[in-house]
Amino acid sequence: MVSKKVAVLHTTPVTVEPLKKLAEEKIPGCKVVNFVDDSILPQLIETDGNISLVQDRLVQYAKYAEQIGADVILNACSSVGEVVAKARQNITIPIIRIDEAMAEEAIKRGKKIGVVATLATTLNPTMRLLQEKATEFNKKVEFESELAEEAYQCLITGDQNSHDAALSVVLSNIAKKVDVVVLAQASMARVVSTLPIEQQEMFLASPQLGMERVQQTLEGIAE
Structure with a gap:
């Protein structure tokens, strides 16, 4: 090619x-x-x-x-x-x-979808995209969203470890309530590997x- x-x-x-x-x-x-x-x-x-x-x-x-x-x-x-x-x-x-392919996969996989972001500016458009895809696929879904603001504050100060730790707590908690979890930001994907093995398949990341x-x-x- x-x-x-x-x-x-x-x-x-x-x-x-x-x-x-x-x-x-x-x-x-x-x-x-x-x-x-x-x-x-x-x-x-x-x-x-x-x-x-x-x-x-x-x-x-x-x-x-x-x-x-x-x-x-x-x-x-x-x-x-x-x-x-x-x-x-x-x-x-x-x-x-x-994030479009991720949104489509989330709608296919679950009826109750968790959405996590560290920024409201990302959470809102991600929610709109998921709702559009649910309509497109003619599927009724429920959403549970979480804004991990503490993680973002750590990130902008350069404290990567604290960002990952704070985010992992939010991700682990929301995973107990839903069928699948959408990570609204590409930068969040690496945190999934720090979670319990049995939870990791529940998370969808966009990269x-x-x-x-x-x-x-x-x-x-x-x-």
Whole structure:
């Protein structure tokens, strides 16, 4: 297969290396180009998640990605996943929400779905996406959501260990109440491996499922 190019739009540098490694595993030989704008999340937090204020910037990054010859774009931030619909109107190449495949899998798996985020700006759009997918699949589901704000406060001070510890408590507790748990942020995925083995299969994280969707999309593009 001719080498393909994937552009990834990030709102934090935290997701750059994990997604690069996933791309190497799932799409060997694929070139990955990263666009990182770490001003977006703070702006969303300050404006109560108003994505209209950052939408034009993200659409412009998608246009840049197309200009440099990307075959597919992966939007790596769930907080701004809803911008993808607008971006699709402005570019001709596929752009994928990292959390869309995860949301579809969650709706297929359970009738009672837990959703955990450390940021309200991510929790709300994730809930909307899940509700859209439930409607699309004509399935009645219940949601149980948790906002692990303490974990995020630890993360922004650079205390990764405390972030993981606080988040693991929230994840373990919600797992006892639901059929499946959705992790609303890609950065949360690594914490699952610290949980009891019998709980780990209950959790869905967006990075692997999102990259598999990129892989499937690339395979569908004619050489």
